[in-house]
Amino acid sequence: MLRSVFYQLFCVLACLAMLLTNSSCSKLSRALKNPDWKVRYQAANQYYEKGDYYRASLLLEELVSIIKNDPTAEDIHYKFANCCYEENRLVDAEYYFRTFYSTYRQSPKAEDALYMSAVTMSRMSPIWYLDQENTRYAIESIQDFINRFPKSARAKDASDKIIELRQKLEFKEYNNAKLFYKLERHKSAVIVLDNFQKDFPDSKYKEEAAYMSIRALYAYAKSSFEDVQAERFQEVIGRCENFIDKYSKSVYVNETQDIYASARRGLENLAKQKQAIETKKKQSEYDK
Numbered sequence: 001m002l003r004s005v006f007y008q009l010f011c012v013l014a015c016l017a018m019l020l021t022n023s024s025c026s027k028l029s030r031a032l033k034n035p036d037w038k039v040r041y042q043a044a045n046q047y048y049e050k051g052d053y054y055r056a057s058l059l060l061e062e063l064v065s066i067i068k069n070d071p072t073a074e075d076i077h078y079k080f081a082n083c084c085y086e087e088n089r090l091v092d093a094e095y096y097f098r099t100f101y102s103t104y105r106q107s108p109k110a111e112d113a114l115y116m117s118a119v120t121m122s123r124m125s126p127i128w129y130l131d132q133e134n135t136r137y138a139i140e141s142i143q144d145f146i147n148r149f150p151k152s153a154r155a156k157d158a159s160d161k162i163i164e165l166r167q168k169l170e171f172k173e174y175n176n177a178k179l180f181y182k183l184e185r186h187k188s189a190v191i192v193l194d195n196f197q198k199d200f201p202d203s204k205y206k207e208e209a210a211y212m213s214i215r216a217l218y219a220y221a222k223s224s225f226e227d228v229q230a231e232r233f234q235e236v237i238g239r240c241e242n243f244i245d246k247y248s249k250s251v252y253v254n255e256t257q258d259i260y261a262s263a264r265r266g267l268e269n270l271a272k273q274k275q276a277i278e279t280k281k282k283q284s285e286y287d288k
Contacts, residue, residue: 031043051086
């Protein structure tokens with residue numbers, strides 16, 4: 001008996017839901033078909049105020065392109081951009097926020113639109129190991145906002161977003177450099193590790209990057225032809241000295257000192273070999 005009552009109640013609620021859905025769809029359909037754009041705009045505002053951004057966007061999307069020289073055009077454009085953002089249509093949102101700023105620079109919402117354009121771009125920044133073109137563009141967009149509105153209440157938040165995005169670029173470049181090192185592509189590793197330190201001078205990875213570049217350069221020097229080994233061993237020695245001076249308390253100091261000693265021995269051995277060759281050559285000329 002109780003189960004029957006619950007079943008009947010469920011059926012009633014399901015029917016009510018279907019009626020409400022059909023009524024809502026019917027209302028939206030009528031608004032979309034109405035030739036009077038002002039009626040569509042009014043309906044869109046009602047949906048927008050309720051947070052129904054999907055239905056609001058359906059009504060506003062056409063109005064954005066056809067309503068240009070009317071006082072409501074600015075409101076339509078901004079609300080449609082925000083609908084796209086709320087629906088996670090980020091490419092559309094970024095475009096319409098950006099074009100809103102370009103079109104309505106004197107609007108009270110211009111600052112907000114430019115900020116939202118940059119924020120939307122930052123949300124399109126992918127995970128660190130993927131291509132970071134969107135991340136770089138997001139940084140440029142946020143910096144552009146800061147440059148245009150340096151006294152904005154959002155400037156601090158914008159600066160924090162730049163730091164966050166740069167950390168992602170930093171982590172990607174660090175891991176790319178580390179990959180060359182792990183693959184023992186010594187010459188390339190030295191180049192990318194050096195570039196990383198130049199591009200991110202304040203990185204928390206710079207100490208390890210400096211150490212890896214020394215190890216990679218030493219390995220590269222050892223595998224080089226003898227006529228260039230001395231020059232490369234000398235560079236290793238110079239880097240070791242700089243590292244020990246700069247990072248005297250580093251966990252890599254002892255290993256760096258070992259590399260330094262090995263590079264010095266390498267230089268000494270090369271000098272001995274050169275001296276032996278010159279002595280042998282002189283002896284050969286004397287015997288003649």
